[in-house]
Amino acid sequence: MGxxxxxxxxxxxxxxxxxxxxxxxxxxxxHEYFSAIxxxxxDTRKVIPSRRGRILDRNGEELAVNIPVQMVYADGxxxxxxxxxxxxxxxxxxxxxxxxxxxxxxxxxxxVIRKGxxxxxxxxxxxxxxxxxxxxxxxxxxxxxxxxxxxMLCDVLGYVDHTGHGADGIEKTCDAELTGQDxxxxxxxxRKGREIVVYRGQEQLxxxxxxxxxxxxxxxxxxxxxxxxxxxxxNHPASATAILADPNTGExxxxxxxxxxxxxxxxxxxxxxxxxxxxxxxxxxxxxxxIVVTSAAYNEGIxxxxxxxxxxxxxxxxxxxxxxxxxxxxxxxxxxxxxxSSNIGAAKISLMMKDQMFYDYVRKYGFGTRTGIxxxxxxxxxxxxxxxxxxxxxxxxxxxxxxxxxxxQMVMAMSAIxxxxxxxxxxxxxxxxxxxxxxxxTPVAQVVKPGSANYIANALESVVSSQxxxxxxxxxxxxxxxxxxxxxxxxxxxxxxxxxxxxxFAGFFPVNKPRVMGIVIVDDAKLGETxxxxxxxAGPVFSTIGAKAARYLxxxxxxxxxxxxxxxxxxxxxxxxx
Amino acid sequence: MSVNRRRTTNKIEVNFLAGWxxxxxxxxxxxxxxxxxxxxxxxxxxxSRLVEAAVQEEEARDDALKAKIDSMTSRGALQxxxxxxxxxxxxxxxxxxxxVTPPATAEVDGVLRxxxxxxxxxxxxxxxxRAVNR
Numbered sequence: 001m002g003x004x005x006x007x008x009x010x011x012x013x014x015x016x017x018x019x020x021x022x023x024x025x026x027x028x029x030x031h032e033y034f035s036a037i038x039x040x041x042x043d044t045r046k047v048i049p050s051r052r053g054r055i056l057d058r059n060g061e062e063l064a065v066n067i068p069v070q071m072v073y074a075d076g077x078x079x080x081x082x083x084x085x086x087x088x089x090x091x092x093x094x095x096x097x098x099x100x101x102x103x104x105x106x107x108x109x110x111x112v113i114r115k116g117x118x119x120x121x122x123x124x125x126x127x128x129x130x131x132x133x134x135x136x137x138x139x140x141x142x143x144x145x146x147x148x149x150x151x152m153l154c155d156v157l158g159y160v161d162h163t164g165h166g167a168d169g170i171e172k173t174c175d176a177e178l179t180g181q182d183x184x185x186x187x188x189x190x191r192k193g194r195e196i197v198v199y200r201g202q203e204q205l206x207x208x209x210x211x212x213x214x215x216x217x218x219x220x221x222x223x224x225x226x227x228x229x230x231x232x233x234x235n236h237p238a239s240a241t242a243i244l245a246d247p248n249t250g251e252x253x254x255x256x257x258x259x260x261x262x263x264x265x266x267x268x269x270x271x272x273x274x275x276x277x278x279x280x281x282x283x284x285x286x287x288x289x290x291i292v293v294t295s296a297a298y299n300e301g302i303x304x305x306x307x308x309x310x311x312x313x314x315x316x317x318x319x320x321x322x323x324x325x326x327x328x329x330x331x332x333x334x335x336x337x338x339x340x341s342s343n344i345g346a347a348k349i350s351l352m353m354k355d356q357m358f359y360d361y362v363r364k365y366g367f368g369t370r371t372g373i374x375x376x377x378x379x380x381x382x383x384x385x386x387x388x389x390x391x392x393x394x395x396x397x398x399x400x401x402x403x404x405x406x407x408x409q410m411v412m413a414m415s416a417i418x419x420x421x422x423x424x425x426x427x428x429x430x431x432x433x434x435x436x437x438x439x440x441x442t443p444v445a446q447v448v449k450p451g452s453a454n455y456i457a458n459a460l461e462s463v464v465s466s467q468x469x470x471x472x473x474x475x476x477x478x479x480x481x482x483x484x485x486x487x488x489x490x491x492x493x494x495x496x497x498x499x500x501x502x503x504x505f506a507g508f509f510p511v512n513k514p515r516v517m518g519i520v521i522v523d524d525a526k527l528g529e530t531x532x533x534x535x536x537x538a539g540p541v542f543s544t545i546g547a548k549a550a551r552y553l554x555x556x557x558x559x560x561x562x563x564x565x566x567x568x569x570x571x572x573x574x575x576x577x578x
Numbered sequence: 579m580s581v582n583r584r585r586t587t588n589k590i591e592v593n594f595l596a597g598w599x600x601x602x603x604x605x606x607x608x609x610x611x612x613x614x615x616x617x618x619x620x621x622x623x624x625x626s627r628l629v630e631a632a633v634q635e636e637e638a639r640d641d642a643l644k645a646k647i648d649s650m651t652s653r654g655a656l657q658x659x660x661x662x663x664x665x666x667x668x669x670x671x672x673x674x675x676x677x678v679t680p681p682a683t684a685e686v687d688g689v690l691r692x693x694x695x696x697x698x699x700x701x702x703x704x705x706x707x708r709a710v711n712r
Contacts, residue, residue, distance in 0.1 A: 061653075062648050065644070065645050065648055066641065066645070067641070067642055067645040068637075068638040068641045068642055118642070119635070119638045119639060119642050120639075120642075123635060141634075141638070143641075146645050146648070146649065148645075148648040148649045148651075148652035148654070148655070149652045149653055149654035149655075150652075150654040150655075151654065152652075152653060152654045194624075194627075195627055196620070196623070197620075197623030197624060197626055197627045198619050198620055198623045218653055221653075222653045222657065225657075226657070
């Protein structure tokens with residue numbers, strides 16, 4: 001009896017020992033292995049997408065926003081009947097049933113079926129699948145970038161590529177700030193793929209991208225776009241560009257050019273239309289550049305109020321070449337040289353300056369250097385250093401030949417004349433993120449003394465008088481200062497193209513307290529040689545933009561502007577003036 | 579004989595048994611309560627998941643509608659409608675504007691723009707407009 005009990009007890013001990021050992025083996029020794037299998041089967045790292053920051057204008061108007069969409073993906077391990085599932089889902093995904101069946105016949109746990117499905121369609125599909133008791137297709141939140149204004153401001157905004165990152169414009173330069181950081185949540189799901197909330201694991205909330213507030217004023221942008229568009233349609237140029245800026249801060253208020261593209265359909269745009277002409281096109285500025293030589297010479301005391309330059313009655317032989325003026329003149333003062341846009345006068349002033357001094361001023365005005373505008377693709381332009389000059393280079397540079405500049409460089413140089421001689425860095429971004437400190441403007445250099453800048457600014461006022469080259473650039477009720485530019489286009493084979501011009505007008509108003517600086521550049525307008533001048537093509541566009549901008553900004557008209565008008569006469573017959 | 583029988587009979591300790599029964603009952607009750615709570619937890623979790631999904635759906639719909647409104651009311655869209663003649667702009671003359679505060683210019687705050695600065699309203703009707711030669 002006692003032996004029998006002993007045997008049974010021993011057997012029981014052995015059995016329970018074996019069970020215990022197996023339990024320890026599964027729960028302790030093989031813990032990580034089996035946990036991993038369980039986790040692989042049931043645990044999922046669910047991405048919580050972050051929101052890309054918006055781009056706003058200076059008044060908070062939305063320029064780039066996000067539209068929520070869903071990405072549909074399949075978990076092959078949850079799909080029992082691929083053809084039935086495809087039959088229900090295919091119409092919502094706008095895919096052939098066969099193609100969808102092929103895609104979802106998989107054991108993979110994550111197969112992307114379709115991106116960019118609208119919220120409405122995605123939810124309808126999920127309801128239909130639930131009704132049919134089918135599982136295996138899931139949604140993942142996402143968004144697509146949308147530019148509500150379409151083509152407007154495309155050069156500044158840029159676009160976002162298929163990876164969700166900025167590929168051009170502010171979208172590219174501020175990509176780090178605009179892009180948020182996706183969050184995640186470790187979840188377990190049941191047999192049907194539904195999340196088991198009580199087993200939620202580690203969680204990290206997403207960090208949304210920062211909103212970028214630009215210095216652009218969409219009211220002014222709309223004005224500039226409309227007028228540039230009108231000029232483009234009327235004159236049929238190769239391109240037309242307008243930039244408005246605040247000369248006191250360097251803030252870019254508007255930037256429009258044609259041809260352009262719709263960033264919502266960037267993949268359909270022609271590459272040449274996607275170039276930001278304001279920063280990546282170089283051109284010979286022509287007579288606008290006379291502000292550099294005159295202000296530099298005045299600043300150095302080489303010329304003064306009393307200086308008169310003999311302008312050779314329109315033909316000046318120098319270095320075995322003839323420099324011509326459009327209208328021959330005798331002795332001219334500095335303001336008269338600017339008013340009549342005398343090439344001979346500008347060339348003679350340059351000859352009064354030392355080579356290095358003139359070159360230094362050209363560089364101090366920012367030519368040959370990138371302005372630092374926060375847009376991709378800016379080029380520095382071309383300034384030939386003195387050691388490579390021939391006998392004519394300096395005289396040509398004085399009236400804007402033998403030098404290549406970008407429109408934005410010209411804007412900043414003219415702004416320096418408007419603001420008392422301070423060259424500013426163009427500012428396009430006011431703030432990054434709500435509550436962030438505004439980006440402050442820092443002058444790059446004091447190019448000329450305030451007195452010199454004011455002298456040239458006042459001289460430039462005469463350019464829009466009836467005796468000047470741009471009476472059509474005048475703005476009713478405001479004193480305007482500016483300069484026309486008409487430059488022959490450079491031939492790719494050397495020399496210049498006959499009868500083809502890049503014309504421009506750069507100006508600012510009101511002269512006493514400048515608030516708006518603008519440039520209009522029209523490249524190769526199809527008008528014929530006799531009328532294709534900065535004053536007759538770009539000037540009127542500047543005038544219309546300026547008049548509308550003044551009204552929009554609620555600027556008080558200047559009482560003495562009408563006196564200037566009376567003094568200048570009412571003639572508008574300077575169409576043929578250069 | 580009867581004495582011996584009495585001696586071998588085990589006595590049932592009712593108090594002891596009742597104590598254990600109560601303990602087992604309480605443990606059972608606790609277990610059931612645990613299961614009930616666990617079920618409740620799952621049910622509430624599931625409910626919160628559905629509410630989260632519904633909120634998310636509403637937010638997404640709200641965002642989509644906002645984007646649609648932005649597209650329809652953007653300057654570009656309004657400009658197109660203006661060009662098509664679907665809407666029109668009527669200039670407001672200075673004489674038709676009542677200022678309740680001194681005019682605040684955009685220079686001050688960048689927002690208030692109440693004044694009309696068209697030449698006709700400033701200088702009166704009949705003043706010749708500058709011809710724009712383009």
